Amino acid sequence: MKSVEKLLLGAILSFLFVTNLAAVEVSGLNETEVIVADQSAGERNRALVDAFAEVLVKISGVDAIAESPEVAAELRGASRYLQQYRYRSDKVAAEDETQSAIEVLKMHVSFDQKAVERLLERIGRPVWGKNRPQAIVWLAVEEQGSRYLLDSQSESSWRALLQEAAAERGLPLILPAMDVEDQAKVHLMDVWANASEELILASQRYRADAILVARIYPTSAGSWASRWTLYANPKEEFMGQSWNAPLAQTDIVLGRGVHAAADMLAARFSVDGSIEFNEQIAISVLGINDLKQYAKVSAYLTSLDPIESVTAERVGGNSVIFKAVAKGGEDALRRAIALGKVLHERSYESMSLEADIEAEEAGLSQVSRLYYRLP
Structure with missing residues (x-):
């Protein structure tokens, strides 16, 4: 039964994160x-x-x-x-x-x-660029004998502490509206018990890249305890990863949870400074039918953090092959592209022989190739 539930959860996550990625450009990191x-x-x-x-x-x-x-x-x-x-x-x-x-x-x-x-x-340390995954936070709090959910309009001090911790890491976080639509899908106990399927489906409307679920409650010793879970794309190693923040005062216990989530996301989406090579990569994009669409894709690729340079090497029909130099190589570039909604990846199996011929004619047959389409 557990294996079936795990497969179902993975399918839900895959649908949510492949179709609704919504990375945010964060300013003020410096x-x-x-x-x-x-x-x-x-x-x-x-x-x-x-x-x-x-x-x-x-x-x-x-x-x-x-x-x-x-x-x-x-x-x-x-x-x-x-x-x-x-x-x-x-x-x-x-x-x-x-x-x-x-x-x-x-x-x-x-x-x-x-x-x-x-x-x-x-010094060989990572650089996390300005394009960062946005996470929706489902946070349940117990205090003074009652429990409640934090929402986007909450006047609780916990909301201010959450925003402060997120700002310290440059991590874009949003809270649910808890309007009629949310209330029909999510209840307090769903968050308290970390009901993953309900929370993942309810998060779909927010088009977030990750889901952070937490419960915070007081201890008999006068400190605060918390339990956290981060859900992300099922291809990432931290899908459904949970942890407890050490007992602490209010601002510290919440900050530790947010910082741990930021560490996990940064580890996946930052460019490793210890990798000294720049890799040349061919990016084949289908669905470019006019100059406006070409300019959109070209500007998008140029804006990606790993991209050192990008040029159009071959234009034909409704496709363009771009030659990019990416810091950190193919994996770093693939992750960066996945954070946006501009391009959808195509599997290699769906490629035609014509695509391979086009890459060869563009002089890019010996480099790594990525295949995308413009929706």
Whole structure:
């Protein structure tokens, strides 16, 4: 019975993620804010190190990147990568909820993103580009003796903490509307019990690339516990991977869950900086019938993070063969293309002899080939 259920789950996931991918272009990966005591040079230099560490996490996709010796050495020279900084006053919530918000001074810092990416490549660490998978979060919370679901309009502090943790990693997260349509498909106990089939089907309307399911509840010791599961394309190794975040306070227990999910997604979709080769790849695209469609596909391929260069090598009928140079090779390029909705992959078995002849005529018969169609 379990094997049948697993096959069914895989089929549902395959339908959901192959037909409805909706990657998001994330901005501000090179920026962050840190709280400072004053505007002195010493405090500014200390804050720059903290800010640079946060930006390295966002751009690399590795939560613990600052712990590596080669990165620790670079942190001391954070000012070399600095673009600009500015100060602003802000108010943050007091630890004691009965007290008023506390006014603090924040330093907003921007670093040179291209320089940071070159640094990561030089020391052999991954680079997670701006095109990132979007995840919908089904989060059930138990507090003060009752349970509820977090939705996109929730005023709960958990929503603010979720957004803060996602921003720290540059991870696009959305919450369900929990409108009439959602309520007809998903109940609180579905999320609490991680009812995978119900949640996966209910998530289809949001066109997300991944589904993050979690429950958070208090312990008798006064801390918080949580259980997390990340669902993604069944071809990925983390399909249905679950974990417990260590016991902690509210912001930490939620942050740890989000950071773990970000680590898993980044490990799959980032470009490995330790891979030093660029591979030449032929990309055959069917369904290009006019100049507008050609421009759309060409611009899309150029925008992909692994692409170093791309040119049209052969145009004929309703197909175009592009020659691309991809950092990280065929696998990295295939994953990047899969995050968008622009192109649908065709299996090699569906290729005609004509496609092989076209590639040979374009001088690309000896390179890796990928086959797609424009819907």
